[in-house]
Amino acid sequence: xxxxxxPQVVMPPAPPDESRPEAVRKTQAIADxxxxxxxxxxxxxxxxxxxxxxGIDLEPxxxxxxxxxxxxxxxxxxxxxxxxxxxxxxxxx
Numbered sequence: 001x002x003x004x005x006x007p008q009v010v011m012p013p014a015p016p017d018e019s020r021p022e023a024v025r026k027t028q029a030i031a032d033x034x035x036x037x038x039x040x041x042x043x044x045x046x047x048x049x050x051x052x053x054x055g056i057d058l059e060p061x062x063x064x065x066x067x068x069x070x071x072x073x074x075x076x077x078x079x080x081x082x083x084x085x086x087x088x089x090x091x092x093x
Contacts, residue, residue: 025054025056026050026056026058026066027066027070029050029053029054029056030046030050030058030063030066030067030070031070032053032054033046033049033050033053034046034067036049037049042060043060043061043063043064043067044060044063046060046063046067047059047060047062047063050063
């Protein structure tokens with residue numbers, strides 16, 4: 001993505017027609033590779049895994065930017081109109 005600025009990072013699940021399908025695929029492919037390789041995997045290894053598994057050719061720098069954005073967004077709590085994650089609810093018994 002040389003010369004086009006920062007990559008568009010889309011956190012799945014994305015509502016229909018809200019995000020480019022290509023951006024969703026990239027983000028999901030990187031997330032899948034991180035699950036397999038570990039949270040602190042080298043961006044070059046992640047890019048190689050994405051190429052092999054999803055057929056998406058990414059530069060390690062783009063992978064690093066997407067990972068950084070994913071980590072930053074993971075720190076942000078859901079808004080007040082969002083329900084808590086299912087496993088965050090108290091035990092009713």
